[in-house]
Amino acid sequence: MKRKRKPSRQTLLVLSALAARPNDWLYGLEIAQLTELKSGSLYPILIRCSERGLLESQWLEPIVQGRPPRHAYRILPLGADLLAQSHRQIVRLPDQGLPT
Amino acid sequence: MTQLSLIEVILLRLSNWISEPADRDWIAAMAVETTEVRTNRLDWAAGCLLAAIRTKWENQWPRLLLAMASPLLVVVLNALTFGFAATFAGGLLRQELFLLIVMLTPVFCVAVLIGFVAVHQFPLGSTIIAATGNVLFPLMMYWILTSGNPVALLHSEASWLSLTPVLGITAQTFVLASGAYIGRRLRKLNWTSAKST
Numbered sequence: 001m002k003r004k005r006k007p008s009r010q011t012l013l014v015l016s017a018l019a020a021r022p023n024d025w026l027y028g029l030e031i032a033q034l035t036e037l038k039s040g041s042l043y044p045i046l047i048r049c050s051e052r053g054l055l056e057s058q059w060l061e062p063i064v065q066g067r068p069p070r071h072a073y074r075i076l077p078l079g080a081d082l083l084a085q086s087h088r089q090i091v092r093l094p095d096q097g098l099p100t
Numbered sequence: 101m102t103q104l105s106l107i108e109v110i111l112l113r114l115s116n117w118i119s120e121p122a123d124r125d126w127i128a129a130m131a132v133e134t135t136e137v138r139t140n141r142l143d144w145a146a147g148c149l150l151a152a153i154r155t156k157w158e159n160q161w162p163r164l165l166l167a168m169a170s171p172l173l174v175v176v177l178n179a180l181t182f183g184f185a186a187t188f189a190g191g192l193l194r195q196e197l198f199l200l201i202v203m204l205t206p207v208f209c210v211a212v213l214i215g216f217v218a219v220h221q222f223p224l225g226s227t228i229i230a231a232t233g234n235v236l237f238p239l240m241m242y243w244i245l246t247s248g249n250p251v252a253l254l255h256s257e258a259s260w261l262s263l264t265p266v267l268g269i270t271a272q273t274f275v276l277a278s279g280a281y282i283g284r285r286l287r288k289l290n291w292t293s294a295k296s297t
Contacts, residue, residue, distance in 0.1 A: 028133045039130060039147030044154045047126055057129075070136070071129030 025072035054079030215279025
């Protein structure tokens with residue numbers, strides 16, 4: 001059962017982190033470090049955003065051999081639009097202090 | 101990347117078990133990231149479990165709620181339909197064996213049906229029923245039936261008959277669990293046949 005609701009501040013924070021590097025694929029751990037979100041909060045947001053077409057995800061082959069592929073994420077135009085629409089909300093990345 | 105500890109492995113397996121098949125890819129993603137975490141890795145693994153529960157709740161909350169409330173629902177439905185005396189506990193408490201026998205079938209059917217639906221439709225149903233039906237629900241009923249003094253049942257002057265509500269509640273829980281067991285077996289059979297095809 002899907003529910004439509006206004007994006008939370010944490011969701012906007014995740015989208016901001018992805019929007020700061022729109023062409024790069026970011027790992028979950030990187031996003032967690034950028035947003036200072038715990039995995040318990042981060043992954044439900046990533047799942048929800050992916051289901052709503054706000055971001056895309058894919059398994060990336062490891063750079064170092066012998067390691068497993070990692071799931072990476074990149075913002076989609078719909079996500080960028082949502083972020084732009086929510087510009088009134090102050091969303092800052094804790095580490096970089098980047099306003100969006 | 102380092103080896104995961106036993107607790108971290110258990111947490112991740114639990115996350116995988118809780119999640120829906122459609123979300124398993126995400127759980128796998130979390131598990132891989134856990135191996136990349138250098139500090140507070142246990143926190144990250146625990147977060148994965150929390151994420152699995154939250155996602156499950158977001159997608160399945162009506163069924164989860166039904167499963168959690170099913171033991172209470174049995175009592176309420178029985179009481180509303182046939183009066184409190186029609187429940188196992190009520191019948192035994194009032195020593196009305198005839199009433200108990202007459203009402204046995206509908207009471208049994210309702211309890212079995214609720215247990216069945218909860219578990220057949222919801223993977224975590226059996227766990228929830230086990231927790232609520234065997235622990236929370238009996239404790240609550242003992243508390244109500246003994247007017248907030250469950251120790252009274254163990255008093256040296258207490259009659260053995262005072263234990264009948266306890267037996268009644270246990271029987272009712274057992275009936276609910278029977279439905280849950282059938283639901284679980286059928287669900288596993290469906291899952292196995294779907295997998296083989």
